[in-house]
Amino acid sequence: MKRFLGFVKKEFLHIFRDYRTMIILFGIPAAQILLFGFVVRTDLENARIAFLDLSRDEVTLKLSDKICSSGFFSRGEYLTSYKDVDQVLRGSKIKAVVIFEEDFSTKLTGEGKAAISIITDGSEPNMATLTTNYITAIINDFNRDLAGTAANGVLLVQPEVSMFYNPSLKSQFMFVPGVITLIMILICALMTSITITREKEFGTMEVLLVSPLKPIQIILGKVLPYFILSFIDVILILLLSWLVFGLPVKGSLALLLAESMLYILMSLSLGILISTVARTMQQAIFISLVGMMLPTILLSGFIFPIENMPKVYGWISSILPPRYFIVIIKNIMIKGTGFLYVWKETLILVMFTFAFIGLAIRNFKIRLQ
């Protein structure tokens, strides 16, 4: 045990002494989150909105004025029929179309409610979400103003995302789950595979092998520091996304953290497996980046929905562990569902973990080649 702890201590020294490792561990996740956040935040200024006003009465005019004077939106064209909606959105200048139903104010005073539709362009998911949220907020505000007047009634809003490109967008496009998924596989698989191959390259592995350390002690000693640091990373990302963007975890935080640990463990065992195959750091980096990072970005459903992919890519993606973790983390963070909805994916990750660990131990050479 003392041997093992000595080994772990040495690993921590390596990590803390190398500023590049520290940047990869903590700088990149923070930068990614802030970068995404920055991009998301700046766009909603004078977004052009088109109106399809089917009643053209006092209330609809007031409401459209209120929307356009908010500073977030500017007035685009006035449409005359439903047919134009598609065309206007495709034209890309218009970010959303607001539709007021016929006899709007009559219905509002008579029946006490009237309906508004917001149609947004699903090919820009972030934009669509933001626009809908902002317009809804303005309408809610308008509702409150109405409450004291003669025309008191409720305006019903029906946001509707119209999809020209991305028809199967099921939930909001959220980058935080994607970033966590990506960062964890990057740090865990890449860093562990590098740290083990580094010992091979520098010749220190020769002495470690001659020492009484058992392979399992060497492997665990390498894994433990990165496990701890990666877990801190997850917490860091969650905190940042909560503090900076107010993105809460809808489901159980404990479940999310537990699933993250499983995913980290899986990625670490993958990293060890890579290191048993790679002889040099270059090879390890190549396998980790080309073999894991790119497929994770492109095929795991992080950016492009799996349902839209050609079947072959779908099959490939099903052997990529990140794909399952993205489902898990999106479910917990965004939909707020519990373990019952993600147990299948969890089980798959557990199986991946065991497979990787088994292969890594089998492949670990107790001798040189």
Next chain:
Amino acid sequence: MPADCLISARHVSKSFGAINALNDLSFNVREGEIFGFIGPDGAGKTTLFRIITTLLLPDEGEMTIMGLDIRNGFRELRKNIGYMPGRFSLYLDLSVGENLNFYATVFGTTVRENYELIRDIYSHIEPFEKRLAGKLSGGMKQKLALSCALIHKPALLVLDEPTTGVDAASRSEFWEMLKKLRPYNITIIVSTPYMDEAMKCDRVALIQEGKILSIDEPEKIRDGFSRKLFSIRASDKYKLIVALRAFPGTVTAYPFGDSVHVTFKGDGLENSVYEYLSQTGLKDVIIQETRAGIEDRFLELME
């Protein structure tokens, strides 16, 4: 097999693909001796040392160390071997003290416990305990690597080219340090491409292209030289060696320091060589009979 035999190798062979790295090696290393493997780069020294340290398995042949078979007994063996690979296996981003402490912990001991053993060596670098190993000079790295290999008081110390890439002063200092380890009865096997270092060993094996040419005490290896050897000097060494090689009576002529070591046909001094050399315009020619060194014997064995 002698009773005090620590390593016993019988017909050990190892090849990598088509390359025969080791070819039917047999030798014994006695307990407590300094045993040198002397040979040029690519002779197979590192491969042999990796087999001794259980890092590689031989394709054929048997080897036992401390009575343990290297194939089955490797776990037990690894506890008792101190190994210093050709590239000093130090963590360059850790300090001197951290390196030493790490190896001590990994081998289940502490620096304090065996400090006596490394005192002579480590005291040279102790003032730089906080310095990163990557910032040490070659000689200091070598001392640190040796301290790390010794810290668990191994029965067998395996040093793969410990003096390569180290300046001359540090080299002789290093051999002095090895001599000082004698009271601890640690068997030391060491490889080196430097022939002059062979004299510092108790016994040496000359190794070339995976074969052992000769095993004996260094003095006896020198005595094994079969002919009379002459050391010839002149003002222009290069011209001298060219001239000697062109001389019909010469058998061999090899440069050796600032002189040329020559053997002649008929195993004696050809008197005509004086005349021949003066004809070629060489000045200050001095010819002396000399005793063969390890290198001379090595070259003779290679012929």
